[in-house]
Structure formats: C-alpha cells, structure tokens
Amino acid sequence: MSAVSPIAFAWRTLRRDLRTGELRALLVALVVAVAAVTAVGFFTDRVKQGMAAQAGELLAADLVVVARHPLAEPLLQQAAGLNLTVTESTTFRSVVMANDQVQLAEVKAVEAGYPLRGRLLIADAPFGAGSPVSGPPAPGSVWVEQQLLQRLRLAVGDSLELGALSVRVAGVVAYEPDRGGDLFSIGPRVMMNRADLAATELIGTGSLVEYRLLLAGANSTLAAFQQAVTPQLGRGERIQTVRDARPELRAALERADRFLGLAALVSVLLAGVAVATAARRYSQRHLDTAAVLRCLGAPQRFVLHSFVLGVVWLAWVGWALGAGVGFAAQALLAQIIGSLFAASLPAPSALPLLHGLVVAMATAAGFGLPPLLRLREVPPLRVLRRDLLPLPPRAVTVYGVAALVLLALMAWQAADLKLTAIVFGGTLAALLLLVVAGRGLVAALTPLRRQVGVAWRFGIGSLARRPGTTVIQLTGFGLGIMVLLLLSLVRSDLLAGWRDSLPPDAPNQFLINLQPEQVDPLAALFKEAGRPAPHLYPMLRGRLVAIDGHPVTPEQFAEGRPRRLAEREFNLSFMAERPHHNRLVAGHWWAPTATEEWSVEEGIAEALGIGMGSTLTFNIAGEERTGRVTSLRAVQWDSFEVNFFVVGPPAQFAGFTPAYITSFHQPATEGTFLAELVRRFPNITLIDVAAIMERVRAVMDRVTWAVQFVFGFTLLAGLTVLYAAIQASQEERQREAALLRTLGARHRQVLAAFAAEFLTLGLLAGLLASVGASGVGWVLAEQVFNLEFGWDPRIWWWGILGGTLGIGAAGLLGSRAVLSHPPLWTLRRY
Amino acid sequence: MLTILDGVSLAIQQGEAVAVVGASGSGKSTLLGLLAGLDLPSSGQVLLDGTDLATLDEDGRAQLRARLLGFVFQSFQLLPSLTALENVMLPLELSGRAGQAREEAQRLLQRVGLASRCGHLPHQLSGGEQQRVAIARAFATGPRLLLADEPTGNLDAHTGERVVELLFSLNAEHGTTLVLVTHDQTLAAHCHRRLELEAGQLVAG
Structure with missing residues (x-):
C-alpha cells in the first residue's frame, strides 16, 4: 500500500x-x-x-531629522550615500530691528533645494497671492511675513537689522509649506539665506536653535534610512514625519x-x-x-x-x-x-x-x-x-x-x-x-x-x-x-x-494677542463689515509645575511627544460653558461657581499620565494655581477651531489679565478686511492658515x-x-x-x-x-x-x-x- | 444491545460461489461487512485466508482487503469525479501498481464491454454500465475473494441478468471465490451454495 x-x-x-x-x-x-x-x-x-x-508637501520633505545641535557629518554622508535628495535648514528665534522698533521673529535659514516637497510662494506686497520660488533668497536679502512689515512699519525693499547683519526685504512670504508647528506661540517669519548665517553672529553656544535635515526620495530608501538612523539618534535628535508635524493631518x-x-x-x-x-x-x-x-x-x-x-x-x-x-x-x-x-x-x-x-x-x-x-x-x-x-x-x-x-x-x-x-x-x-x-x-x-x-x-x-x-x-x-x-x-x-471638521466656512484666520480693552472695538469692526462677531477665548500661558503635588521635570517623561509637551508652556483658557466643538469623554462639566478644577484634552492626559481626579498645578506669571481634573475632553484638532489642552473655570484665573484669541473664516475675495483689521489693531498677530487648510x-x-x-x-x-x-x-x-x-x-x-x-x-x-x-x-x-x-x-x-x-x-x-x-x-x- | 447475527457458523472454500439470501433486515449486509473486516463481531471469530481478523487493527484489515478482496456494491460506489477508466485504475494505484494501472484497467473495461466509455464520468453512464465498471474495478487487483452486495438490486431484470452473466464468467476466468448477498432467487440459483438468513440466524445452507 x-x-x-x-x-x-x-x-x-x-x-x-x-x-x-x-x-x-x-x-x-x-x-x-x-x-x-x-x-x-x-x-x-x-x-x-x-x-x-501627498502629505509630504506639508513637511516640505518626505522625512526630516530635527536636532538641537548641528547635524553630525556621518548622518549627512549616510543620506548622500543612499541617493536621497537633501537640504538643510536652521531655525531660531531672534529680535529684528528697524525704524527703532524691535520685534521677536522666527528666523529660518534655508539653502538651495528648499522646499523638497510642496511650493514656497513669495509675493511682492502684503496680502498678495505670491508665485512659487525655489531655493533661498539671494545673499543679503530676506523674505518676511506681512506681520513683521506691519509691526516694524516696513515695506518691501527696506532694510532691517538681523544680529550683526543688515539685510534687505526682497519679498513677502505668502505660503510656506512647512510653517506649521504651534501656531500661537510664534513670531512672524524671516527667511534668510543659510550662507549669511555666520555673518549675523546670532548663533552661539546656548542659543535655542533647531537644525533640520530635509530628505526626499523613494519610499524604500527613506525607510532604510530611517531604520539605519533611528538607533543612532542622540539626545535632542528626532525623526519627524508629516504625522508628527501636523496634528490635524x-x-x-x-x-x-x-x-x-x-x-x-x-x-x-x-x-x-x-x-x-x-x-x-x-x-x-x-x-x-x-x-x-x-x-x-x-x-x-x-x-x-x-x-x-x-x-x-x-x-x-x-x-x-x-x-x-x-x-x-x-x-x-x-x-x-x-x-x-x-x-x-x-x-x-x-x-x-x-x-x-x-x-x-x-x-x-x-x-x-x-x-x-x-x-x-x-x-x-x-x-x-x-x-x-x-x-x-x-x-x-x-x-x-x-x-x-x-x-x-x-x-x-x-x-x-x-x-x-x-x-x-x-x-x-x-x-x-x-x-x-x-x-x-x-x-x-x-x-x-x-x-x-x-x-x-x-x-x-x-x-x-x-x-x-x-x-x-x-x-x-x-x-x-x-x-x-x-x-x-x-x-x-x-x-x-x-x-x-472642514466645512467650506471653516475658520482660516487666527487672531491672537488681542487685549481686553480691544474686545468691544473688535466686535464693532466685525459688525461694521456685516460679519458675525467671532467667539473670543481668553488665553494665558502657564507652565505645568506639579502633578498630584509632585514637581514635574521633563526627564520623567518618555522621549518624544510627552517630554516635548512637558517642556513647553501651556496655553490655558477659562470658560463657564463647554465649547460646542469639544466632547466630554469622562467626568462632567463644572458648575458656574466652580473654582479649583481643570478639564484636560484626552490625548495629552494619556501622554502625561494624567487621569480623572489628578491634581495639576500651573505656574501662571509667577503665581501657582492648583485644581483637580474633573473632566476629559475629545478635541477635533483637524477642525481649525481654537482649542486648548487645559481649560479651567473663570474663578481659577481671577486676578490675571488674559490676552484673547479667536479664529474666523475670511472669504478669499475680501482682501481689504484683513488690512483694515491690522490697521486698527496694530498689536495683534494675524495668522493666515487658508493656504495650509487648502493643502490639508x-x-x-x-x-x-x-x-x-x-x-x-x-x-x-x-x-x-x-x-x-x-x-x-x-x-x-x-x-x-x-x-x-x-x-x-x-x-x-x-x-x-x-x-x-x-x-x-x-x-x-x-x-x-x-x-x-x-x-x-x-x-x-x-x-x-x-x-x-x-x-x-x-x-x-x-x-x-x-x-x-x-x-x-x-x-x-x-x-x-x-x-x-x-x-x-x-x-x-x- | 441489539443482536443482529446469532450463532452463524459457516466455512467457504476457495473457488466456491455462495449466495446469502434473506428478507430485509435479516442481517445479510452485516454478515458481508464482517466477512470483509469492515466491522468486527462483538463475539465470535472471522478467519480470512487463515488470518483471524480480530488480531489485526483497522489498517491491518485494510491491507488484507487490498491484497485479497474485491467489492461490488448495490449502489455501485464509483467515485463521481473519476472517469470509468480512473475508477478501475484506483485500486491498482492504491496497491502501488500505478505503472501498469492504465493498461490493466483498459483491458478490464474492454472485457466488460465498455472500451468506448473509458473517458466517461459515472453520471454519464447508465446503471448497468456503472455496475460493469464497478465489476471491472473489483477484478482489477486479481482478488481471491469477491464480495457482492445486491449487485443487481438497482438494475432492471434484463440488465441485471447481463451483469450477473458477466460477474460469473469473470469469476470463472479468475478462479475467484464469490460471496454475494441478494434478494434475487435467480441470481442465488447461479451459485453453488445458498445460505439463508432469518432474523440473524442461519436457517439453510
């Protein structure tokens, strides 16, 4: 058989x-x-x-290596060896001066090739549409955002002082693909040629500088690069993909x-x-x-x-x-x-x-x-x-x-x-x-x-x-x-x-830094223009100093998002009513008379190990405020509404003077309203996210x-x-x-x-x-x-x-x- | 416990043709199953070619079947997805004679008069033709004992007669021992010996 x-x-x-x-x-x-x-x-x-x-356009690259110090030579050689297209950029904060005025700006030095993905649009005048350009501005010149021109009372063609260097404004940044980041804590952009960096004498030891290596290439090559590089990353170095860069995406x-x-x-x-x-x-x-x-x-x-x-x-x-x-x-x-x-x-x-x-x-x-x-x-x-x-x-x-x-x-x-x-x-x-x-x-x-x-x-x-x-x-x-x-x-x-989350009339303009006495005049301006007054949210900046009475140090959190969250200042707000675009996932909203309570966004709560009933202490302008977490909220970050990680009841913030923030929809056809807004309230910062939203x-x-x-x-x-x-x-x-x-x-x-x-x-x-x-x-x-x-x-x-x-x-x-x-x-x- | 066969004692000699007759439910099929080692008696002994079936395990009995036995069933039991030729080849392939299987199967099909239907599937054949294929399959390995369970039970009288003729002439050619279970008295009359079962007991033989 x-x-x-x-x-x-x-x-x-x-x-x-x-x-x-x-x-x-x-x-x-x-x-x-x-x-x-x-x-x-x-x-x-x-x-x-x-x-x-497709999403890479919002990063200006397929992959970015971010570091707090100049990138090591072996890393650059590794990228070159794999036939990846690369370009480097350097960003830092610095004051710029012109007409005896000072303004804090976000400086970005770029070189040939930038941006690797997406398009950089430069206009000849504020609020212009802009046309695509590639590579850095010519040595000795910069491109800036319109807020900077407004604050320093400059026009295209004028000069400004950037550290030890005097540069000419050659154009207005209409759209920068990888602008992103924390929209509310940044000054206007100044984009310069990386070759001029040394001459500004702004970068010394101890200055907070971000070095970025932008990479583009075939997926398999990028994956190989990421795999090879990840274990070599040292402190203060990380790999960024579009997912990390843009929460809404x-x-x-x-x-x-x-x-x-x-x-x-x-x-x-x-x-x-x-x-x-x-x-x-x-x-x-x-x-x-x-x-x-x-x-x-x-x-x-x-x-x-x-x-x-x-x-x-x-x-x-x-x-x-x-x-x-x-x-x-x-x-x-x-x-x-x-x-x-x-x-x-x-x-x-x-x-x-x-x-x-x-x-x-x-x-x-x-x-x-x-x-x-x-x-x-x-x-x-x-x-x-x-x-x-x-x-x-x-x-x-x-x-x-x-x-x-x-x-x-x-x-x-x-x-x-x-x-x-x-x-x-x-x-x-x-x-x-x-x-x-x-x-x-x-x-x-x-x-x-x-x-x-x-x-x-x-x-x-x-x-x-x-x-x-x-x-x-x-x-x-x-x-x-x-x-x-x-x-x-x-x-x-x-x-x-x-x-x-993205209806046609979704907010595409953020207005920040409005002072309390400007709240009513702003509403009046919107009424004049026949527009509904936007909802204003008070905002204060505070540092998280203790959880359940234990002091907070960034080192106690895992590398990456949790540590970065713990390191930076929080934007705090107070309100009596729950914002309609937030959903409670745990707990209950506070009573009108509540005092020592917080409501925390669920994602950050998870990242920082905060739960219902945790006690959080924030340091706001030198004063400490403590409260118990009585609710967790789900926030739609892709909605472009104003959102906060942590909010408290109004009584929690008694004695502070907040600035106000709002977002509203600006139809593409009405250019004069924004100019009028900026003219009447010169101190405010207006951030135009219409271009970003279009990409999203x-x-x-x-x-x-x-x-x-x-x-x-x-x-x-x-x-x-x-x-x-x-x-x-x-x-x-x-x-x-x-x-x-x-x-x-x-x-x-x-x-x-x-x-x-x-x-x-x-x-x-x-x-x-x-x-x-x-x-x-x-x-x-x-x-x-x-x-x-x-x-x-x-x-x-x-x-x-x-x-x-x-x-x-x-x-x-x-x-x-x-x-x-x-x-x-x-x-x-x- | 239900007693199906009781006190049945019989010996069948090499070359004999034996008919087992009896009413439905008298235990004919059970007896046939026991003879073939498809089941074991709860008490008693079945010796096949001198081997006590109870001393063998399932696979041992299967080997014995492959070596000694051929089967013809009332419902033909051709594998529906195999052609007539492949059905006849199957026992040869199973016993490791795949090399000569095709030739031998063709010869047998010719012998049963179906040379022209080699490539047909069972459902394309008439009942009589299917039973002739089954008979060819039963003789393929040159068995020493052929067991037939109501071989004409599903056929009309005329076709049944022709199948019986074929069965007996092949039996004579190969010198095979034949045990067949039947209702059909004419068929039983062809045999050397007649065993009659009644309610599980042998009443004549």
Missing part, C-alpha cells in the same frame, strides 16, 4: 476533482478570498504610500490607515466565511470517497494524508489564481484613481502576495481540515449502510483552531491590535448570537409549518430538517453581512467626520477617494463571497427540488419553496447582522476612530432589506440549474 505516494495521489485526485467541478465551490471561495486580501493589500499599500507622498491619516486596516480585516473575515462554508460541503462529499478508499484497502493514514495534501494543493492553486485576480483588480483600480493623486501611485510591494499565500493556506487548513479530520473516522461499512456517519468532532477543536487562525491573520493584516481585538471580539459575540438564533429559528419554525402553504412548508421544512446546515448558513450569511455593514458604517462616520483639504480629498474605492472593492468581494457561500450549499437543495418536480410540483412552486427558505434566512441574517454591526461600530467609533457615533437607521434598512432581498435573489439565481435542466439530470448528477 505504501508504494503510492499520497502527494502524487492527492495531486492526481485534485486534478480530477477540478476537472469535474467537484471542487468548484471551494476553489471559488479560495480564489475570492485570496483575491480580496491581496487586492486590498496591494491597493492600500500603494494608497498609503501615495497619501504619505495626523488624525485624518491615522483614521484612514485604520479604515484601510479594517477593510483588510473584513476581507480576511469574508475569506474565512467563504472557505468555511465551502469546505464543509467538500468534506461531506468526501465521506463516500473515504469509505470506498478504505474498502479498497487504503490505510487510514493514507486517506488522511491524501485529503490533507489535497487541501494544500488546492490552497496553492487557489493562491496562484487569486493572487493573479487580486493583482489585476488593484492595477485596474490604481489606473482609475491614480490620476487623482498628484504624483503617480508608487509600485506595490510584494508583501501582499505573501499575505495571500498565508490566507490561502491558513483558511483552507483552518476551515477545511477540521471537518476533513472526521473523514479518518469514516467507517468503511458506510458503503454498505448509508446511515452510518462518523462522530462529529468536538466543536471546540474545530472552531477553536479556525478562530485562532483567523485572529492571527487579522492581527497581521490590520497591524493594529486594538482594532483587531474589537473586530474579532465583536465577530465572536455575533457568531454566538447567530448560532443561538439559528437554533431558535429551527425550533420556532416547526409549529409554523402547519399554518402555511405547501411552498412555504417545504422551504421552512428544509430549514428545520437540516438544523446543522441552517445554523451554519445563517452564521455565514450573518457574519458576511455584518462585516460589510460595519465597514460601511465606519466609512460613512469617517467621511461625515471629515466633512464636518486636498490631502483629505485624496484619502476620501481612497477610502471610497477600497470600500467599494471590499463590498464587491463580499458579495461574491456570499454568492459563493450560497453556491456551496446548493446541491442538496437541487436534489430535493428535482424530487419535488418529479412529484409534480410546478416551476412556480419550486421557486416559491426556495424563496421561502432564502428569504427567511436572509431576513434573520440581515437583522442579526444589523445588531452586530451597530454594536461593533459603536465600540470602534468610540475606541479606535475617536468619532462621535451616530445611530444610523439606514444600517438597519440596508441590513434587513439587503439581507432578505440579496440572499433571496442570489439563492434563486443559484437554483436556476434545477429549473433549466430536466429533474432526471439533477437526480442522476447528485
């Missing part, structure tokens, strides 16, 4: 099975599964790279990333559902084969090995076909949307191919093998007595193995543990719900049968007669619909969130497109999977229908019987899927996407109607064979 190799035998059997269509359902499921996973993988990979490139990009991760998860889940349903059918069909093989003298081991190897061979074939389909699908998709990105989409990496292979092997083995293991126990006597079935395996073993395989795959695909845990947990809960409901359905249908007509009795009877199949089908359909609903739910929340909006538009396309693609894959799942269970129905027709049932009656069965299944699956999707969607919105969750009734309509009609229609469509062939054909075939 051992003479024939199970490998060869399995391959021969597979070829024969493939030829006769025996494996069609399982193969289709595998191909769809692999195609979905690889296509989503290829595509999200490319879109992520594309998004990063970080939020959007991270959510988009997570959405793409969710889409990948959904594709894995769908793959699992498809393969699980099809594999069950496959193993049932093989019960007889196993019995015959054993009768013919094949040992158990041989039967088992050849079936296991059959699954492995099948997985290879499914992978090869699926990866081909997946690659073609994403290439087509990239063709369609590639033009939406500024640059062409980068080439896909090969990693999704490996993902696809693992998905094929793991789903085929995870779902296909446990039922096949039963085959080993098929009593050979089955060939004589059809009623003998092997004992069913313990459910825990089968589903435990499959669930672990899925979990591992999901975690790998999504690369986000929290997201994976929530989706997986939700899926398990839904699975339980579906199994219980399936059992309940079978029990509830039995009394119902007596009260309905023949077609419904047969349809419903089919469900009750095969409780195992019914439960599995209901579970498969329910999970499939649920993950698709979930994806669409999160997608619409995500898009709505972005739309709401452009990036978000691309991301939105990407999300929509990936969603559509996953939806399509999901529908194919559901169709394949219906196909996989079609044979038994066909045989019964052929019997019905033999007994004289008309086409219409057979169709009605199918419809009864599928509509019942679809209705229940849709209903339960809606419950599951709403529940998981809620947790995801709260925990992962930081979005306000809206109970969307449309989900229920889509789930129930879509489930009922979709599964009903697909079921009927799949049953055409029964009606298009004579009953004898069906009876003899199965």
Whole structure:
C-alpha cells in the first residue's frame, strides 16, 4: 500500500476533482478570498504610500531629522550615500530691528533645494497671492511675513537689522509649506539665506536653535534610512514625519490607515466565511470517497494524508489564481484613481502576495481540515449502510483552531491590535448570537409549518430538517453581512467626520494677542463689515509645575511627544460653558461657581499620565494655581477651531489679565478686511492658515477617494463571497427540488419553496447582522476612530432589506440549474 | 444491545460461489461487512485466508482487503469525479501498481464491454454500465475473494441478468471465490451454495 505516494495521489485526485467541478465551490471561495486580501493589500499599500507622498508637501520633505545641535557629518554622508535628495535648514528665534522698533521673529535659514516637497510662494506686497520660488533668497536679502512689515512699519525693499547683519526685504512670504508647528506661540517669519548665517553672529553656544535635515526620495530608501538612523539618534535628535508635524493631518491619516486596516480585516473575515462554508460541503462529499478508499484497502493514514495534501494543493492553486485576480483588480483600480493623486501611485510591494499565500493556506487548513479530520473516522461499512456517519468532532477543536487562525491573520493584516481585538471580539459575540438564533429559528419554525402553504412548508421544512446546515448558513450569511455593514458604517462616520471638521466656512484666520480693552472695538469692526462677531477665548500661558503635588521635570517623561509637551508652556483658557466643538469623554462639566478644577484634552492626559481626579498645578506669571481634573475632553484638532489642552473655570484665573484669541473664516475675495483689521489693531498677530487648510483639504480629498474605492472593492468581494457561500450549499437543495418536480410540483412552486427558505434566512441574517454591526461600530467609533457615533437607521434598512432581498435573489439565481435542466439530470448528477 | 447475527457458523472454500439470501433486515449486509473486516463481531471469530481478523487493527484489515478482496456494491460506489477508466485504475494505484494501472484497467473495461466509455464520468453512464465498471474495478487487483452486495438490486431484470452473466464468467476466468448477498432467487440459483438468513440466524445452507 505504501508504494503510492499520497502527494502524487492527492495531486492526481485534485486534478480530477477540478476537472469535474467537484471542487468548484471551494476553489471559488479560495480564489475570492485570496483575491480580496491581496487586492486590498496591494491597493492600500500603494494608497498609503501615495497619501504619505501627498502629505509630504506639508513637511516640505518626505522625512526630516530635527536636532538641537548641528547635524553630525556621518548622518549627512549616510543620506548622500543612499541617493536621497537633501537640504538643510536652521531655525531660531531672534529680535529684528528697524525704524527703532524691535520685534521677536522666527528666523529660518534655508539653502538651495528648499522646499523638497510642496511650493514656497513669495509675493511682492502684503496680502498678495505670491508665485512659487525655489531655493533661498539671494545673499543679503530676506523674505518676511506681512506681520513683521506691519509691526516694524516696513515695506518691501527696506532694510532691517538681523544680529550683526543688515539685510534687505526682497519679498513677502505668502505660503510656506512647512510653517506649521504651534501656531500661537510664534513670531512672524524671516527667511534668510543659510550662507549669511555666520555673518549675523546670532548663533552661539546656548542659543535655542533647531537644525533640520530635509530628505526626499523613494519610499524604500527613506525607510532604510530611517531604520539605519533611528538607533543612532542622540539626545535632542528626532525623526519627524508629516504625522508628527501636523496634528490635524495626523488624525485624518491615522483614521484612514485604520479604515484601510479594517477593510483588510473584513476581507480576511469574508475569506474565512467563504472557505468555511465551502469546505464543509467538500468534506461531506468526501465521506463516500473515504469509505470506498478504505474498502479498497487504503490505510487510514493514507486517506488522511491524501485529503490533507489535497487541501494544500488546492490552497496553492487557489493562491496562484487569486493572487493573479487580486493583482489585476488593484492595477485596474490604481489606473482609475491614480490620476487623482498628484504624483503617480508608487509600485506595490510584494508583501501582499505573501499575505495571500498565508490566507490561502491558513483558511483552507483552518476551515477545511477540521471537518476533513472526521473523514479518518469514516467507517468503511458506510458503503454498505448509508446511515452510518462518523462522530462529529468536538466543536471546540474545530472552531477553536479556525478562530485562532483567523485572529492571527487579522492581527497581521490590520497591524493594529486594538482594532483587531474589537473586530474579532465583536465577530465572536455575533457568531454566538447567530448560532443561538439559528437554533431558535429551527425550533420556532416547526409549529409554523402547519399554518402555511405547501411552498412555504417545504422551504421552512428544509430549514428545520437540516438544523446543522441552517445554523451554519445563517452564521455565514450573518457574519458576511455584518462585516460589510460595519465597514460601511465606519466609512460613512469617517467621511461625515471629515466633512464636518472642514466645512467650506471653516475658520482660516487666527487672531491672537488681542487685549481686553480691544474686545468691544473688535466686535464693532466685525459688525461694521456685516460679519458675525467671532467667539473670543481668553488665553494665558502657564507652565505645568506639579502633578498630584509632585514637581514635574521633563526627564520623567518618555522621549518624544510627552517630554516635548512637558517642556513647553501651556496655553490655558477659562470658560463657564463647554465649547460646542469639544466632547466630554469622562467626568462632567463644572458648575458656574466652580473654582479649583481643570478639564484636560484626552490625548495629552494619556501622554502625561494624567487621569480623572489628578491634581495639576500651573505656574501662571509667577503665581501657582492648583485644581483637580474633573473632566476629559475629545478635541477635533483637524477642525481649525481654537482649542486648548487645559481649560479651567473663570474663578481659577481671577486676578490675571488674559490676552484673547479667536479664529474666523475670511472669504478669499475680501482682501481689504484683513488690512483694515491690522490697521486698527496694530498689536495683534494675524495668522493666515487658508493656504495650509487648502493643502490639508486636498490631502483629505485624496484619502476620501481612497477610502471610497477600497470600500467599494471590499463590498464587491463580499458579495461574491456570499454568492459563493450560497453556491456551496446548493446541491442538496437541487436534489430535493428535482424530487419535488418529479412529484409534480410546478416551476412556480419550486421557486416559491426556495424563496421561502432564502428569504427567511436572509431576513434573520440581515437583522442579526444589523445588531452586530451597530454594536461593533459603536465600540470602534468610540475606541479606535475617536468619532462621535451616530445611530444610523439606514444600517438597519440596508441590513434587513439587503439581507432578505440579496440572499433571496442570489439563492434563486443559484437554483436556476434545477429549473433549466430536466429533474432526471439533477437526480442522476447528485 | 441489539443482536443482529446469532450463532452463524459457516466455512467457504476457495473457488466456491455462495449466495446469502434473506428478507430485509435479516442481517445479510452485516454478515458481508464482517466477512470483509469492515466491522468486527462483538463475539465470535472471522478467519480470512487463515488470518483471524480480530488480531489485526483497522489498517491491518485494510491491507488484507487490498491484497485479497474485491467489492461490488448495490449502489455501485464509483467515485463521481473519476472517469470509468480512473475508477478501475484506483485500486491498482492504491496497491502501488500505478505503472501498469492504465493498461490493466483498459483491458478490464474492454472485457466488460465498455472500451468506448473509458473517458466517461459515472453520471454519464447508465446503471448497468456503472455496475460493469464497478465489476471491472473489483477484478482489477486479481482478488481471491469477491464480495457482492445486491449487485443487481438497482438494475432492471434484463440488465441485471447481463451483469450477473458477466460477474460469473469473470469469476470463472479468475478462479475467484464469490460471496454475494441478494434478494434475487435467480441470481442465488447461479451459485453453488445458498445460505439463508432469518432474523440473524442461519436457517439453510
């Protein structure tokens, strides 16, 4: 017996099975599964790279190394060695002088090549549109922001003193791609040529200078550089990507990333559902084969090995076909949307191919093998007595193995543990719900049968007669619909969130440093211009000196964001009412009479280890104010509204004189209002973020497109999977229908019987899927996407109607064979 | 516990053709299953070619089957995804004679009159044709004992007769011992000996 190799035998059997269509359902499921996973993988990979490139414009580079001291020579050589395009810039604060006036400015010295990404716009006069330039201003000249001209009463062409150097103002900075940073704590920009730096004699030991190395190049090269350099970084050196640089984009990009991760998860889940349903059918069909093989003298081991190897061979074939389909699908998709990105989409990496292979092997083995293991126990006597079935395996073993395989795959695909845990947990809960409901359905249908007509009795009877199949089908359909609903739910929340955060009239001007006596005149000016007066927020600067009575030192915090946050001064504000664009995530808003309380933004609270009930002490202009944290707020940083990390009740700030800050929308067409504003309130600082917002909006538009396309693609894959799942269970129905027709049932009656069965299944699956999707969607919105969750009734309509009609229609469509062939054909075939 | 066979004692000699007859549920199929080592008796002994089946494990019995036995079933039991030729080749491939499997299978199919249907799948064949393929498969490994379970049970009288003729002439050519379970008295009359089972007991033989 051992003479024939199970490998060869399995391959021969597979070829024969493939030829006769025996494996069609399982193969289709595998191909769809692999195609979905690889296509989503290829595509999200490319879109992520594309998004990063687009966002790079806001960093003026793809990657920046920031240091507190001149960058070491080896670092520069490393970048040059990798063929990356580089340019250096140096920024520091300094006073500039002109007309006997002094003004603190943010000086930036740049050299040839700047900016590497995006465009620098320089205008001839204040409030001009500007035209793109490249490289630094000519030696001996500078470009400045209009506030500086206003403060120092200068015009283009005048000179100013920058340290020991006298320079000529050659233009006005209209848009600087990487201006960003903390918008409220900076002076106006002075951009100079790096060659003049030494002559200013401003940079000495102890001065606070930021050295930046801007890099641009291919993604893989940048990644290699980042990997090589990160371990070498010393104190005060860090790598900055666009996510660190722009909080409003970080939020959007991270959510988009997570959405793409969710889409990948959904594709894995769908793959699992498809393969699980099809594999069950496959193993049932093989019960007889196993019995015959054993009768013919094949040992158990041989039967088992050849079936296991059959699954492995099948997985290879499914992978090869699926990866081909997946690659073609994403290439087509990239063709369609590639033009939406500024640059062409980068080439896909090969990693999704490996993902696809693992998905094929793991789903085929995870779902296909446990039922096949039963085959080993098929009593050979089955060939004589059809009623003998092997004992069913313990459910825990089968589903435990499959669930672990899925979990591992999901975690790998999504690369986000929290997201994976929530989706997986939700899926398990839904699975339980579906199994219980399936059992309940079978029990509830039995009394119902007596009260309905023949077609419904047969349809419903089919469900009750095969409780195992019914439960599995209901579970498969329910999970499939649920993950698709979930994806669409999160997608619409995500898009709505972005739309709401950046409406066309979102504030695009920040006005800071308004004095208390100017509050009323400012309101009057807005009224004169026929505009609504903007909401003014008082602002004070304070340093966090103690948490729970323990003094705060920057060193006690982790390197990176937490330490930087602890090092700098906070912008504090006070207010009686909660700002409408902030959401409380813990605690409650204070009473009007409250005194010693704080409300803290949740992100900074987490970074600094502050919780509800923590006591914080701030030093404001030499005086200490202490209070307890009584609420945590979620802040939409991408909204361009005025937001504060820490706010307190008005009484907390009694005795201080605050400056005021506001943001408002300035239509592009009305240039004179800003000039008038600056003329009447010369001390204020006006920061124009319209250009930055335009860029943010452009990036978000691309991301939105990407999300929509990936969603559509996953939806399509999901529908194919559901169709394949219906196909996989079609044979038994066909045989019964052929019997019905033999007994004289008309086409219409057979169709009605199918419809009864599928509509019942679809209705229940849709209903339960809606419950599951709403529940998981809620947790995801709260925990992962930081979005306000809206109970969307449309989900229920889509789930129930879509489930009922979709599964009903697909079921009927799949049953055409029964009606298009004579009953004898069906009876003899199965 | 249900007693299906009780006090059945019999010996079958090399080259004999034995018919087991009896009503439905009299234990015919169970007896056949025991003879083939597809199941073990709860008490008693089955000796096949001198070997006590109870001393072998499942795989040992499977090996013995592969070496000694051929099967013909009432419901044919052809593998649906294999062609007629491949079905006949299967036992040869399983016993490690893949090299000569094709030639031998073709010869046997020719012998049963199906040379022209080699490439057909079971569902493309009539019942009689399927049973002829099954008979060719049963003889492929040159078994010493052929077990047939209602070989004509699913066939009309005329087709059944032709299948029986074929079965007996092949049996004669190969000098195989034949045990067949049947309802069909004409078929039973072809055999050297008739065993009648009634409620699990041997009443004539």
